[in-house]
Amino acid sequence: STSCNSPSEVHILVSYHALVYVSTVCLDTAILCALSLGTAELLPLFGNHDVLGGLVCMWSVAITRWALICSLLLSNVDLKQRAVMKRWAAAHCFLGSVYESCRQVMFGGPLESGAGPLENPWFLVLNTVAAAATCLFWEITFPDSNKENNRKEKKQKTMVLFIRVICFLKKDLVILAGALIFLFLAVLCELFALLQTGKIIDALGSPSHWNDFPSALFLMSLFSFGNTLSVGCREGFFSCAISSFTRKVKVQLFGSLVFQEIGFFESTKTGDLASRLSADTGLMGHVVSLSTNLLLRTLIELLGIMVVMFGLSWKLTLLILMEIPLTSLLQSIYDTYYQRFSKEILDSMARANDVASEVMAGIRTVRSFNMERNEALRYSKTLLEIHSLRTRRDVVRSIYGLLRKVTDLGIRVAMLCYGQKLILSGQMSTGTLVFFIFYQRDLGNRIKTSVWILGDIVNSLSTAEKVFEYLDRKPQVSTDGTLQPDTLRGHIQFHNLTFSYPAYPDQPVLQGLSLEAKPGQMTALVGPSGGGKSTCVSLLERFYQPQDGEILLDGQPLQSYQHQYLHSKVAMVGQQPILFSGSIRDNIAYGLKNCSMERVIQAAQKANAHEFISQLEHGYDTDVGEHGGQLSGGQKQRIAIARALIREPQVLILDEITSCLDTESEQMVLQALANCPSQTLLVIAHRLKTVERADQIFLIDRGVIIEKGTHHELMEKRGKYYKLREMIFTEKADLKIIL
Structure with missing residues (x-):
């Protein structure tokens, strides 16, 4: 939010803020060490099992830490950054106290961290990382700057675009409802199949439960077959809905374009329009398939897995859920760059299509002036621009994938460390932790898929913006006249x-x-x-x-x-x-319904075209070729006169x-x-x-x-x-x- 005039000033500013952050963490650690030693001496006064006293000590330590950090370090930071750093300091200092207070209200039991987190150094590290990630996610999602209104408007615009895209499916609600029904059936069958798989494993592991094996195997096979059948029906229904959706969008877009004034086509290149009709409408259908198919399926599976994981260990589940803001944060940053590159790539592809269309339409001129190599080079430059943009987009995608892997690894390491603590304290068995790890992997995949789908929907909606811009455009030359006199003199x-x-x-x-x-x-x-x-x-x-x-x-x-x-x-x-491509008869009778052959011949005779048409092998059924390329200039002129x-x-x-x-x-x-x-x-x-x-x-x-x-x-x-x-x-x- 601070403007700089040179790259060196930017580096200095970033280094300064990094120094402030590191100094704050070090100062907070020192303050925490001192206060923890003091509160450790005070706790026996309340009693070893006095939860209220422990919470009072924790909140006192947190308030003291936050006050000292704000007064000693953050007072010298500029006003814009001071508000951000204060919010981070508050999250950093009060996160542990809030966690313990909420846990006591919901579940009770003794304090986990007590008054001194020095007993669990990992808790201090985890608290620091969680506070930083949460604050960073908040600042990016809800920025406290002049750009906040623009970001809100952009989100509202994206939501409006999404609703407008979905509205194209109104007439296909029956097909879409069938797809959603099979979607729920597929998810339920998959969950029950997994449950029966667990029973099969239990039956194989214990001789006393061998009699349960046949029924569990039958039910697992039945639910697996139901899942396969439901998935196939779901995909079929969604494919029909998306095909109908794409057709409707293309028809409406083409109908809107052909009614625009001539000046619009002179200022808008044909390649751009062709790209909107072909590529962008397909991407809009991609939005529908993701939003109503993959996203719903993933969210339902995510909800089911979270229910099971909360039943196994709510503590580990809360720890794993930290991955959501981290992944969302990375996705938000990634989407910003990806959308920009995607838009530039689409524009470059439209320019490349325009170059190709222009050269193919004027191939005679290109050949007569010996410009084949020059035009090929011009087309190559446009493709090179697309390649460069795609390379930069792929680099961003690779960095994003790497950071996601690192985040996933960090969450998994933290889960194993905390799981070891729970096993040592007798709150969890080793088998439960192993079972939890498998569910954590599925949960992580579902979270990543959900966040990726949401980001991809936003990226795809950016292409729909141009389509709706053309759909909403009103011709500057009005065609709303209503006068239709019975006779017209032509004055x-x-x-x-x-x-x-x-x-x-x-x-x-x-x-x-x-x-x-x-x-x-x-x-x-x-x-x-x-x-x-x-x-x-x-x-x-x-x-x-x-x-x-x-x-x-x-x-x-x-x-x-x-x-x-x-x-x-x-x-x-x-x-x-x-x-236009078609027969000579179709071109002469262009726009006329039920036009007789006699009228066509009479018009051709007036235009002195009947003689040369009759000499053609197929006569009036002769195909004129693209743009009339099979006829000479004079022949095309006479057919055009007959058409008038x-x-x-x-x-x-x-x-x-x-x-x-x-x-x-x-x-x-x-x-x-x-x-x-x-x-x-x-x-x-x-x-x-x-x-x-x-x-x-x-x-x-x-x-x-x-x-x-x-x-x-x-x-x-x-x-x-x-x-x-x-x-x-x-x-x-x-x-x-x-x-």
Whole structure:
């Protein structure tokens, strides 16, 4: 909790606090020696069996020790650390007195440690270690610093995430209930099988009990079979529940993603989304399986073992339970580092997936520029980053495993030492201690498993946070419109539009732009690249929301129209159309239910696509391949045009569609469009023939309209449109000369 400016200051501070701690322990030992000698002389005054007098002496010694430590050593420690050290000193000084007092209230009997722990030096060592571990566990779990509120908020957030994950299992409660029933049956059968095993051992060890052997063997076999059957049924039920859970999460996540605005996909990489859909949803299912299966089973077994151990020796059981705060402390520290590394690994894996997807999608470009080695090296660097993070995570895991082994060894040594004392005092037999050791091993395994599962659940929940972030995200472009008129004229009006893309908010693309597209007319947008032409189309398609101004369709704001209705009346064909895996027929009838083959053929004929489709081996059932890779650019363009024409939209947007078409196909498409006199046609084109036929032309540059009018009117003005036409004409002439 103390900030330092350099590593040397940190080392000095740590050394100082270590020195204070060691000095305090040494001082307390000296004080305890002196006070123990004095109280040993006072005890006979109360009587050798006066428990009350012994407790009074113990509490007096503890209070004196705590007061001397606080006044002599801790007064020079800074305020922030003084509170921590005082809490440790209190635990260190009063732990023995509290233990003896509670034991007397519950069980009675003579004092174990008396007034002088010097008779049992191990008690002083054990008391020191227990107090330090308890205080350290308390300070980490409930820190007295400014970060306490953040830690509480983090725990609350984790609990909310866990509850939300479990809520996905509401519809599978019957399956989950069956799994829990078999879980309890499996644990009960296992415990009874162990009990019968003990009876078998007793029967074999004593000839007088040999008659009990057959019945014990039968019951052990029966319970073992019941355990095996219950375990198999439990795993089957849990597998069904987890499979259903994962499917639901993936469906909801995918449904949430596809409704996000286009700007979201431009700022979020595809590899990241794919990683959330595949890896993270699987980890969420992992949380369910651990929390409802392994954790419950382990806790039930832990409870049963503790009941048996308390029956054998409650003193040794309390000693062994010291392992819980120590293991929890180690797990808490381990989880902090593990969560950080896990999150970084997942992010790195998402970046690696994004690199691989990007290269595979653009393999033609990579090959044409001879960048195979460079892209392989780039992918190798991302994998090297993942390897480095995993190595660091595994080092932390190894250190954590080592410390757990040392803790377990220390608890076992303390148990054997204290067990020897109990045997010498006649409070326990050697056979009972041996039996207790076996149970201690099982108890330790259950404690470690429980703590590990809880930590793993917390680590897995950190991945669920990103999934729920996407699930809860509301699209910035609303689709809540409800307007669905019976007839739509297709009158479009842009009023003072101002727009900047979300990734570049300080770079306006449109600045107060206004234009009008009337039904039955062809409106052309021309101008240099980057001037804002395609942006107008994107706004009309509701891909983005303008920062200022509005778009009216038949006098109504565009956002007031119902989402599905709007896109059934407004269709767009882009310059680089995307086809989906499947047949040509499926791509033309994309999004239409019960679309007849006659409509598909008519749309293909209008787009001048029917001829080349008929020449294919499978005709309209030909698979186009991924992204239409089995077709040429012109063929994909004509199929995309047919996909738009089959809907018979009132507003048709053509964004440079003639760039991949030959002259004959272009003329046939334009002729087909001319046969729809009531349709509003918005065209972005550079070809002169397309532009010349337009009823009105808008020249857009840097987000504003420079000129507008018909082709003849703009040519007469001899403005920028005229210069643009002349430049295109000159370039074509030069190209012909070169050819």
